[in-house]
Amino acid sequence: MAEGGSSQDNLAYDNDTRLLVSRLLECPICLEQMRQPKSLPCLHSFCEECLGTYIATDVSGEMASILSFPCPVCRKITFPVKPSEDKTKWAQHFSTNYHITRLIDRLKRKDTKLICGPCKTTKNEENPAQLYCKTNGMLFCELCKSKFHDVVHKGCDITHITQTSMQHLEPVSPALCPTHSGQEMDCYCEDHRFVGCNKCIITEHRQCGSVKTTKEYIEKQINMDKLFDTASNSIERIVQTFDSQVDTIKRCQDDGLEDIQRLRLRINSHLDRKQVEITQQLNTAYKTEKAKVDLYKRKFQRLRASMLNTKESLRMALLREDYTESIELYQRGRAETEAFDDLLDELEKKHSPRSPSITKSNLVTKC
Template structure:
């Protein structure tokens, strides 16, 4: 007989379950789940939300064959949308999450479901039952058909309203606990070696020899502690996500405040500029008006004087005309002399005025500095700085030339005895394509034209050499422990990299590694991996990839270019940036080791770049073959 304590505990469990069911929200619509459907990654979404997600993907792509989980990005194959196979039907490829439904039904027994089998046929029928194996809601008619079909005759059919009390049955038949290879068989084993869940058939066929296989029925450990740990970890992750979201909300608020502040500063700057321009306008107008008024007075005075002289001349003409009829010769002579004197004086003054040519004009010659202010580019008004904390330093999008670079040739040494060391080889003019130092300060030198790899001491005396059948191009040293060195040499014509060991001043061939395309540039990434680069054979592009010393390709990247000539490569000291000189492109490219292309550099003083190197201060040096310089 149940005690009062048992009844209280039962009520508390029921209350907690109902509270939990209220918190079961779809991650897309953020509302309580409606017909939750489960993806293979175990994330669940409302039926309608998942259907909308499929429609969204279909609108962005010409064809849809795969569905990415909106949360984790896990890819599930769904087939291709057609006129018959629409998103409405594709969504049924993902089963209902019956476990979640059983929890939801405890707090919402009024939930309504439609028959999924009828829905595929564009028929809406209320569902009363649910197949625990197929995890699909069924109407009465479809339930009867489901029970008589040979493939589903053994499936468990449950009443939807009974789901809350049938959780054990739901768990027993749930697809998550059945074998992924043999869907009708339950999972009975777990292989620790392969971290795989196995049915009896999987165990016998593929894992019977694995040493770490446990039979779940017999050796399943007590999981209460593991469950508590998982709950704690999930709670910590939930808290971290909430904290992160809160930080982003605060950041958004701060960003909004920054935008308002910036807008206010621009408005203030605009007012200052406008006030200055208004003041300038007033001062210019006042000055111009003053000049105009002064010149106006002068012109009016001059005009008045001219008019007076014109009047005097007219009067003299009238007098002469009138007197000439009655005056004697002596009187006319004297009158003409007097009038002539007046005329001479007037003409002299007029000639002086005409000679001065005091015509006044006004023109505004704008100060060039003012023009530069009016036409100033937006970027020169000021710098809009966007700072992001917690990120790696941003790689600049272009090179910054060294402010001072003093080059001094310290020493020059001749390499002697090359022909004596290779008497059986027809010796061509040397073409040295790479030199590098070993850990013991010896030098490795590649003669591309004569197909020779030289080992030199620090005084450039030849210690030994190795002759290739094909032309070698680049060499790098893979530093080991102590004085141990492995030498990697690229051979482009054979799409290969050759490995050598250096011991007792001798070069010993170890093995060769095949590359996908011609390999020119080569650099040691670490003691077990190389970075190789060259042109892609089948198209106009370059590539670079990371390969292991066993020949396995760990990553592969391509970038645009002529793709027909050699490349050189260099890593910076922190192994975070890769520099590739593209001979035919006349460019130097910078990449992150994750494949991100930071920038491409070109300069008219750097033509046909070849060898490239980086010092410990992250300064980059590249040889210009045609420009005869080191940039």
């Protein structure tokens, strides 16, 4: 009979699991557990309400006539499913992220008290389960195991359980095709980046050149860890460069103020007026440049956090052999690395010419 781990190990594992789940289920906009999670084509997910509010705010005023919006995380330009609809309804037409919904359901089930099966049938629902029989899928307390299970069952795989370990005994539910009811989505078309069931592939992707099972496809992909680590290190270097630039801007401000004070000693009333004027200009310039730097710093930090989250989610999905979710996470990782390249290009184009060290070639070389 397999013995469970120590209570300290179970508690530590439970805390790590809760932390991971909270990150997976956190909306990047409201930073709370997602409600009605909607996924954009770049595979980033948000609460339907938060996404709707963001779209309404982003596509307003002078931008109201634009029929697209940037993803709040990776800034990838996104087009609505139904452009003719009112902008307040764009969010509800994006696909629901059933993987997140499933995780939320599992988290709710985690808080459900595990009751001994035989005790439950006798209305004794206060007696917690201590053992789980994998052979017949039933929960027992120590007394009921000896009294009922062991009388007729021999050689079963019995394990001690906790709330945490019970979650890992649950099988991963296969993703079902929304078009062909009951069919498992276990095929992937590389030509169209499409995940579907056998019927989808036969009816719509028969002529495609590269169709594999989801397991075959994910096993052939390169290890995403290297891409994540490279991008993460690059972002860290960029953030350090931003900090250095802020210090440089501050020193320039200080030098300018010192020059004004030296000039004031040589010029009387006229220099007094010019000192006030130039000081204001320097402060404004400093705030403006610092705001630009802080904006890009936040963008890269948020993208880095999303990449680390995607990396960990992919690792957990592979451990669960959930290949459908793994593909989605892999594609999301590719989208995030593309967003990283786009941010580098944007940074190189928009950054002040006074800061030649912030260029795509210099930063990538340093990383």
